[in-house]
Amino acid sequence: MTTTTLDFDTIKTQEYLVNMGPQHPSTHGVLRLVLKLEGEIVHNVDPVVGYIHSGIEKMCESLTYPQIPHLTDRMDYLSAHMNNEAVALCVENALQIEVPDRVKVIRTIMDELQRLASHQLWWCVMGMDMGALTTFFYGLRDRELILDIFEETCGARLTLNYSTPGGVMFDIHPNFQKRVKDFVKYFRAKLPEYNQLLSGNVIFRERTIGIGYLSKEDAIAWGVTGPSGRASGFACDVRKHHPYSAYDRVSFNEILRTEGDTYARYQARVDEMAESLDIIEQLIDNIPQGDHQVKMKGVIKLPEGEYYQRVETARGELGVFIVSDGKKNPYRVKFRSPGFSNLAALNHMSKGAKIADLVAIMSTLDLVIPDIDR
Amino acid sequence: MNQTELADYIGILFPEAGITLGSQFPTIEIPSEKLIALCLKMRDDVNLTFDYLFCLSALDLSDHMSVVYHLESTKHGHCAVIKSHTSNRENPVIDSVNDIWPTAGFHEREAFDLLGIRFNNHPDLRRLFLDDSWGFPLRKDYTDPARIVER
Amino acid sequence: MAFDIYDFTSLTSSIHEGLATFLPPVGVLIAEWLLVGISVLLFVAVFGLILVYLERKVCALFQQRLGPMRVGKWGLLQTIADFIKLLMKELITPNKADKFLYNLAPFIVIIVTFMAIAAIPFAKGLQAIDFDIGVLYVSSVSSLGVIGVLLAGWSSNNKYSLIGAMRSGAQIISYELSVGMSLITMIILAGSMQISEIIQAQSTGWFIFTGHIPAVIAFIVFLIAGTAETNRGPFDLAEAESELTAGFHTEYSGIKFAFFFLAEYVNLFIVSAMATVLFLGGWMPFHVGSLDGFNAVMDFIPPIFWFFGKVMFVIFLIMWFKWTFPRLRIDQILTLEWKYLLPVNLLNILLMTLIVLMGWHF
Incomplete structure (x- = not known):
């Protein structure tokens, strides 16, 4: 009688490719990841982007400066106001226009409201990616109130088109201050709920702590900015280091953590929500009187040269690089979008992780695909 | 270091670099063959330590392609801009800085995709957004027969 | 037919006796198999639908929303509508x-x-x-x-x-x-x-x-x-x-x-x-x-x-x-x-x- 024995040296596992996306529940849009997997373990992630590339940079070359902000809404639609503001500030700096204090304060408040709305949406989607579906509705419930304020202020809920070169589109609604104050009070009470639902959950902590580690040096080298970078200890808050609008007159903490893992990135964003509330509180009672627009020329022509403006969106550092040849259209516009650089680091962060970890890591990078594709 | 100090410091290290002071950042123009040497120096010199490349843009300047690097030092807090250009516009080639700042990898792929600039020594130079049948849309002589963009 | 909600043995035995009056023992067995089979099938279908409805309502309760409300009173017919949809799908x-x-x-x-x-x-x-x-x-x-x-x-x-x-x-x-x-x-x-x-x-x-x-x-x-x-x-x-x-x-x-x-x-x-x-x-x-x-x-x-x-x-x-x-x-x-x-x-x-x-x- 012969016995067959298994020779374990000849049994080999094989790497295989999985296309995650472009239609996939956790790639949040049309990002495609070509995964090299061995069983559950991720060996390589190759992001394939461009499915909704809209050529905004090319289109900008044939638009006038007041028209450009309206396109930028469509890049990172969750930070629409910051995108508007970046272009507006860039043009104002190029023309050396000083906008009234009122505009600066309004822009800052809107920035922070937008950041809150974005982080709320990120928080609920993060929960969903981890399998806790209930968080989605808690986040959306609170975000709705911010969108209502936006709607009353400028008529739009998502693509605001609020900041334009020279000021803001409309003056604030008479109810604005009261509603924002009500919201801040409401949301301060609700924020602990966020922590109770996810942050303290033992499964959530097990899933996130120590996963997707990114060191400070790597964060700098890969240009990972925003809360994702700050969770690794990279002090990259543009609001703090290169203040614009009214950020130089408010006091707030730059949330810095040192762990650099998924949980740190999560916690950095949750903490940032509290900071945003602080900033809004400091400004909302002190909106100076004045105009909401500077009188601009009918046709804006930027002097010949190169202009760069950095702002902090909810995802990280947004850069607007305008090259002007003195005409009414820019010669070249480049947007340095935060999601683009953050995505580039995904492969570096998720090597050796499991599929479930990859989803969690991607979720904490808070990718918005039109922001990457532009 | 402030702008003038930076300009002086770099001017001594690289006499062939043309340094102009701007309202925002000092701009260092460098011939493309010296680019890698300058970038390495910029990153590794203890007084400079430009470790964070926050933007890499490419432009079509009708007789050559120009690549603009925006740099910041997270240690010293100063910023600088490096500019370099290719000699040939139709078939532009320049060295990749991917090994110096890994974040450049994606930006260079984008520049290759939209302007057709080839980066030497780039580990993974593929088109990023568009497929191979497209031209290079951000070149000034790009025509789009479908008239997606009006000029 | 004796029906006692506290003890179903009287019901089942009366069904058994009722069948035995006009069927041979093998026929009784087959008829009872069929009866049990159909009841289990009905139970699974109906209870499955109820559970799906319940899950949606419980889920809605946790998520601070109402859940299905449009099809029928309180959305009671929602799962039936869903089931019909699933039946008709390719x-x-x-x-x-x-x-x-x-x-x-x-x-x-x-x-x-x-x-x-x-x-x-x-x-x-x-x-x-x-x-x-x-x-x-x-x-x-x-x-x-x-x-x-x-x-x-x-x-x-x-x-x-x-x-x-x-x-x-x-x-x-x-x-x-x-x-x-x-x-x-x-x-x-x-x-x-x-x-x-x-x-x-x-x-x-x-x-x-x-x-x-x-x-x-x-x-x-x-x-x-x-x-x-x-x-x-x-x-x-x-x-x-x-x-x-x-x-x-x-x-x-x-x-x-x-x-x-x-x-x-x-x-x-x-x-x-x-x-x-x-x-x-x-x-x-x-x-x-x-x-x-x-x-x-x-x-x-x-x-x-x-x-x-x-x-x-x-x-x-x-x-x-x-x-x-x-x-x-x-x-x-x-x-x-x-x-x-x-x-x-x-x-x-x-x-x-x-x-x-x-x-x-x-």
Whole structure:
């Protein structure tokens, strides 16, 4: 009688490719990841982007400066106001226009409201990616109130088109201050709920702590900015280091953590929500009187040269690089979008992780695909 | 270091670099063959330590392609801009800085995709957004027969 | 026809006698098979729909919303509408799929659940078949479902499905152990594997009260392992939608998908029913020692309501888990089982044996 024995040296596992996306529940849009997997373990992630590339940079070359902000809404639609503001500030700096204090304060408040709305949406989607579906509705419930304020202020809920070169589109609604104050009070009470639902959950902590580690040096080298970078200890808050609008007159903490893992990135964003509330509180009672627009020329022509403006969106550092040849259209516009650089680091962060970890890591990078594709 | 100090410091290290002071950042123009040497120096010199490349843009300047690097030092807090250009516009080639700042990898792929600039020594130079049948849309002589963009 | 809501034996025996008057014994047997089959089928269909509706309402409760409200009063007809929609949908079979296995898988999954329901006691005398190894039968039959899941994942020829099926296989086979162990713990206490006897043994008090600490531990372990067995959150990583789109049933559509969907809910019912039988006294009313007045009031509530009340309670607990916890990762799931639940269970069996031997239980 012969016995067959298994020779374990000849049994080999094989790497295989999985296309995650472009239609996939956790790639949040049309990002495609070509995964090299061995069983559950991720060996390589190759992001394939461009499915909704809209050529905004090319289109900008044939638009006038007041028209450009309206396109930028469509890049990172969750930070629409910051995108508007970046272009507006860039043009104002190029023309050396000083906008009234009122505009600066309004822009800052809107920035922070937008950041809150974005982080709320990120928080609920993060929960969903981890399998806790209930968080989605808690986040959306609170975000709705911010969108209502936006709607009353400028008529739009998502693509605001609020900041334009020279000021803001409309003056604030008479109810604005009261509603924002009500919201801040409401949301301060609700924020602990966020922590109770996810942050303290033992499964959530097990899933996130120590996963997707990114060191400070790597964060700098890969240009990972925003809360994702700050969770690794990279002090990259543009609001703090290169203040614009009214950020130089408010006091707030730059949330810095040192762990650099998924949980740190999560916690950095949750903490940032509290900071945003602080900033809004400091400004909302002190909106100076004045105009909401500077009188601009009918046709804006930027002097010949190169202009760069950095702002902090909810995802990280947004850069607007305008090259002007003195005409009414820019010669070249480049947007340095935060999601683009953050995505580039995904492969570096998720090597050796499991599929479930990859989803969690991607979720904490808070990718918005039109922001990457532009 | 402030702008003038930076300009002086770099001017001594690289006499062939043309340094102009701007309202925002000092701009260092460098011939493309010296680019890698300058970038390495910029990153590794203890007084400079430009470790964070926050933007890499490419432009079509009708007789050559120009690549603009925006740099910041997270240690010293100063910023600088490096500019370099290719000699040939139709078939532009320049060295990749991917090994110096890994974040450049994606930006260079984008520049290759939209302007057709080839980066030497780039580990993974593929088109990023568009497929191979497209031209290079951000070149000034790009025509789009479908008239997606009006000029 | 004698109908007594407190004891269904009179009803079943009157049906039996009624059939025997005009049919030969073989005919009676066949007719009864058909009757049982049709009742189980009807029960699965109706109760499945009710559970789906319930899940949506419970989920809505946790998520601060209303849930289905448009179709019928309070959305009561929503699941029926959904079911009709699923019936009418096109059945898609991928080109590269293994056609035979692909079509077989949903039937295996649904047949297994039917088989398990046969041994569930709904009320006194209302049980299709009362094996003397009833507990063993249910636990062994319900573990066959994993074959259907594995077949579905393999034959779809889709990598997501395959990963989902492998996860499911690893998970269900592991947690089968814990389910079995906690069942054994309770069998030691009951001294029988026959379901009717187990329930009868609880007439003086439910096992969760009379079994001391080991019964409570076994109940908790059974709930965790049972949730994992039914592939429900936080153990739903076989169909983890954020990772694998829909896991092993990614490629299924229409009624075949509905079979998987229905099987999940019927499995949920079976796990809850087993928890009810073994820990919460099955259809036994709640009795407190010698409070005769109170006990008489409890006895007045028919056993079938007791049974479904308890089952619903357990189902609600399991739904509660699903809508509050994030999903575990595959290695954490296996760690939880092999490093925590299994040792706890083994010790628990020892403890229970000791208690039974020394006669420390009530």
